[in-house]
Amino acid sequence: MSMTMTQKILAAHAGLKNVKAGQFIETDLDIVLANDITGPPAVREFARMGVENVFDINKVVLVPDHFTPNKDVKSAEQCKMLREFASRQSIENYFEVGEMGIEHALLPEKGLVTAGDVVIGADSHTCTYGALGAFATGIGSTDMAAGMATGKAWFKTPSAIKFNLTGKPRKWVSGKDVILHIIGMIGVDGALYKSMEFMGSGLEWLSMDDRFTMANMAIEAGAKNGIFIVDDKTREYMRAHKNKNKAFSKRMRVFTPDKDAHYDQSFEIDLSKIRPTVSFPHLPDNTRVIDNVGDVRIDQVVIGSCTNGRISDMEIAAKILKGRKVAGGVRCIIFPGTQAILLECIKQGYAEIFIKAGAVLSTPTCGPCLGGHMGILAAGERAVSTTNRNFVGRMGHVDSEVYLASPAVAAASAVRGYIANPEEF
């Protein structure tokens, strides 16, 4: 029986030859992840399960990244709870502020996820790791606790939608524009309960950073996971980000979908035709191409996050901001995804470009993306943001607005003071 790429990974981890869409299975887990918001309830549920130790101290990853550096006393208490649990359980991969990064930028960088893995994370953007050819999906704190206790999780085997990518994207068009285009096309529940599998000759033109961005936002189409075929770029990335711990270094397994695998739907996406794309409030599927955005004045620009806080995102922002100034009345906040990316920004001179342009450069944190801290919006304010959600009140006041875009559009908009086309630069 033929299977999709996702189904093959799930079958292998369930110890089954075959799985079919709709089948309930229990799989082994390679990584179980939580952060400072979802971790504390998971720690409490774990205690209720009557299990003393986590299933594997190497495979549980805890990253305090959301409200850190601690934004207030209550956040500090949540982080303390996570820190103490990590210490009590001798968790190998607990990342304290200073070595911490935004979890979905950090785990691939540290080589904690490899192709063929099954990963659950108590964070909806866990699907990011699909860029590496892994099955990765978001779950809640109780599922996370069960995963920590047993090293297993239950799944309903998903059916899938195929995205065959061809052509070369134009200058200033990145993975963000491609995924916003796709979400605009299929809707915020267009892939509900399903896998989104990305393949085709166009992959050649998508960097790993582009792929991380696209897999990251699979959840914004309702998908269970987004996943990319493994190619030379994936292999090269994994070689360059190898984890020294033996638990990870030899794990890579490459799965490919069967030629006659069943897909509920198939889409042909010509990357050369994609325009810089913006999601208007208040849903990610409310997209418009840059040519149709009209006059949208802005108060803030945010460049960073688990969606677009990687080094190539910083490079694009630096290219546009170099020698230019952030428009008067606009606050531009740039937050690289990890300490390593921040350091690279300094080495490459991007940090100086940002600061001279009048932007602020932040330590890695999820803060502004979810209206936590480090850039909250007031009533009536508008932000262009490279993050992933523009729900009502997402970045602050219930009457504020978020426009999702690529780093190129965001940086161009910071300079102009309204949503702007990077092609004009």
Added chain:
Amino acid sequence: MGKAFKYGDNVDTDVIIPARYLVTSDPEELAVHCMEDIDKNFAGDVRPGDIIVAGKNFGCGSSREHAPLAIKGAKVACVIAPTFARIFYRNSFNTGMPILESEEAAAKIDAGDEVEVDFATGLIRNITKSEVYQAEPFPPFISKLIESGGLAEYVKAQNGGGQ
């Protein structure tokens, strides 16, 4: 039996419980702010046993278990929608927050209708309109989880009762 609160499609976790309140995971503390960004009267008006009826893709967005916990903390008896976002769906069973999928009920129940739900049969009774709707049955695996008393209890049982 309870009164229906009605909302549209794609009610997201950020409006069910905004991230600014995620400095706690206590259901009763969360309930005070439940739904406040789309309905600031909800937390004050909701009574134990009331139900939420909404459009498709309820609970989309974040993985925060705080979303079903906030609704549970508000003592809502059940959420009815044609479809639920998948993480919210899992989290609801795992935290013991009852949900039912029914396109018909979601379409026909109006705000303020008195509604009664029988979880054993999946029958949804609209007392105000004298109508009955049948919800989608749970898959057997989910039923087993519910019977065990949620995921924590299920894991505990599988580990030999927590010895």
